[in-house]
Amino acid sequence: xxxxxxxxxxxxxxxxxxxxxxxxxxxxxxxxxxxxxxxxxxxxxxxxxxxxxxxxxxxxxxxxxxxxxxxxxxxxxxxxxxxxxxxxxxxxxxxxxxxxxxxxxxxxxxxxxxxxxxxxxxxxxxxxxxxxxxxxxxxxxxxxxxxxxxxxxxxxxxxxxxxxxxxxxxxxxxxxxxxxxxxxxxxxxxxxxxxxxxxxxxxxxxxxxxxxxxxxxxxxxxxxxxxx
Amino acid sequence: xxxxxxxxxxxxxxxxxxxxxxxxxxxxxxxxxxxxxxxxxxxxxxxxxxxxxxxxxxxxxxxxxxxxxxxxxxxxxxxxxxxxxxxxxxxxxxxxxxxxxxxxxxxxxxxxxxxxxxxxxxxxxxxxxxxxxxxxxxxxxxxxxxxxxxxxxxxxxxxxxxxxxxxxxxxxxxxxxxxxxxxxxxxxxxxxxxxxxxxxxxxxxxxxxxxxxxxxxxxxxxxxxxxx
Numbered sequence: 001x002x003x004x005x006x007x008x009x010x011x012x013x014x015x016x017x018x019x020x021x022x023x024x025x026x027x028x029x030x031x032x033x034x035x036x037x038x039x040x041x042x043x044x045x046x047x048x049x050x051x052x053x054x055x056x057x058x059x060x061x062x063x064x065x066x067x068x069x070x071x072x073x074x075x076x077x078x079x080x081x082x083x084x085x086x087x088x089x090x091x092x093x094x095x096x097x098x099x100x101x102x103x104x105x106x107x108x109x110x111x112x113x114x115x116x117x118x119x120x121x122x123x124x125x126x127x128x129x130x131x132x133x134x135x136x137x138x139x140x141x142x143x144x145x146x147x148x149x150x151x152x153x154x155x156x157x158x159x160x161x162x163x164x165x166x167x168x169x170x171x172x173x174x175x176x177x178x179x180x181x182x183x184x185x186x187x188x189x190x191x192x193x194x195x196x197x198x199x200x201x202x203x204x205x206x207x208x209x210x211x212x213x214x215x216x217x218x219x220x221x222x223x224x225x226x227x228x
Numbered sequence: 229x230x231x232x233x234x235x236x237x238x239x240x241x242x243x244x245x246x247x248x249x250x251x252x253x254x255x256x257x258x259x260x261x262x263x264x265x266x267x268x269x270x271x272x273x274x275x276x277x278x279x280x281x282x283x284x285x286x287x288x289x290x291x292x293x294x295x296x297x298x299x300x301x302x303x304x305x306x307x308x309x310x311x312x313x314x315x316x317x318x319x320x321x322x323x324x325x326x327x328x329x330x331x332x333x334x335x336x337x338x339x340x341x342x343x344x345x346x347x348x349x350x351x352x353x354x355x356x357x358x359x360x361x362x363x364x365x366x367x368x369x370x371x372x373x374x375x376x377x378x379x380x381x382x383x384x385x386x387x388x389x390x391x392x393x394x395x396x397x398x399x400x401x402x403x404x405x406x407x408x409x410x411x412x413x414x415x416x417x418x419x420x421x422x423x424x425x426x427x428x429x430x431x432x433x434x435x436x437x438x439x440x441x442x443x444x445x446x447x448x449x450x451x452x453x454x455x456x
Contacts, residue, residue: 044354121412122353125346126272135414142413169405172413173428176404177397179412184349185370185400186363192441200401203435204428213420
């Protein structure tokens with residue numbers, strides 16, 4: 001889910017041709033430096049000086065183009081959201097949800113990605129721009145989960161509901177207990193907690209719980225109807 | 229769920245008799261000042277000076293007894309956890325879970341409690357002692373949800389499972405999407421999201437998903453068995 005936050009390979013040296021050209025290369029180098037700084041120093045702790053030193057982009061350029069540290073953080077999230085991530089496609093909704101939940105566990109327990117991902121979530125408590133960027137990042141992530149539910153309906157694993165199925169709510173439910181444990185109750189997460197979260201979301205989907213907000217049939221009473 | 233964080237009525241004036249006596253009174257006054265400071269200034273922003281001024285307890289006493297700001301935060305959570313909160317008892321598991329989820333929404337949308345509760349969650353990102361205290365607070369909260377599940381089994385709303393039902397996992401599932409929306413994806417929460425979270429957790433419980441970790445039957449395959 002969050003592997004888009006992972007620092008990618010170092011940007012190629014100046015002069016290397018690359019799709020997107022110099023601007024994209026600079027932006028990626030700055031993003032890498034932001035993620036490295038968050039991993040090393042957390043938030044707060046990251047400084048524009050660190051980003052300048054580790055990206056090779058001059059501090060005055062950083063201030064001119066990104067404004068400040070908040071702008072750097074927000075753009076790092078914006079760039080992460082521009083990746084090609086798609087939800088797991090394992091052949092069954094149960095498998096897809098399990099893989100999705102395990103992606104969350106992996107992202108926040110893998111030493112390469114865990115610290116920067118957690119630091120960005122922490123930053124959103126202090127910075128409205130980071131919060132807005134985080135909101136947009138996850139809104140897009142969960143929006144991309146719609147085909148997962150569509151496939152499940154086509155395979156007959158979920159019955160189509162009159163008002164539709166809120167795929168985002170289902171995907172959020174599959175991941176939510178993991179985020180709760182990681183960032184609120186501060187409890188460990190592992191394969192068991194991931195699989196249980198996924199299984200709970202699946203059972204709820206099968207029971208027709210994920211009726212879209214404002215749908216006529218009301219919350220949790222959305223009785224499945226046969227596919228049309 | 230978090231109304232234990234709510235600032236209570238101002239501590240009685242010195243000389244007023246009160247169960248627990250002077251020490252408990254001082255501790256409560258300090259707790260009230262911490263919560264007021266978190267509401268007013270957030271975290272970071274709260275200072276020992278603020279707590280001294282608003283509690284009437286001298287700064288040197290605060291440092292001597294609580295060590296530092298982290299100690300003050302941790303004790304505020306410890307004290308909140310010593311309340312008499314019990315989970316809702318509405319007569320049905322569906323109603324109990326709905327009321328529980330709505331408590332979370334209320335706690336983090338009510339202007340009296342929302343800011344301090346959110347600030348404590350933010351503080352846990354910066355302070356290990358605050359994180360430990362938050363962990364203990366929620367562990368105890370969710371532990372207290374066990375009778376809710378026991379009542380549901382006794383009423384026949386849930387079938388007893390061979391390995392037992394993980395009441396804490398069920399209660400966490402009912403609340404988790406709300407915490408996800410509040411503190412990670414930064415999306416609004418309301419009665420609809422609360423009721424949907426509760427309905428999803430209920431459906432998962434009815435499907436036998438909340439098998440305790442390490443139970444023989446494995447995650448999500450805990451088939452309900454008739455009560456013995």
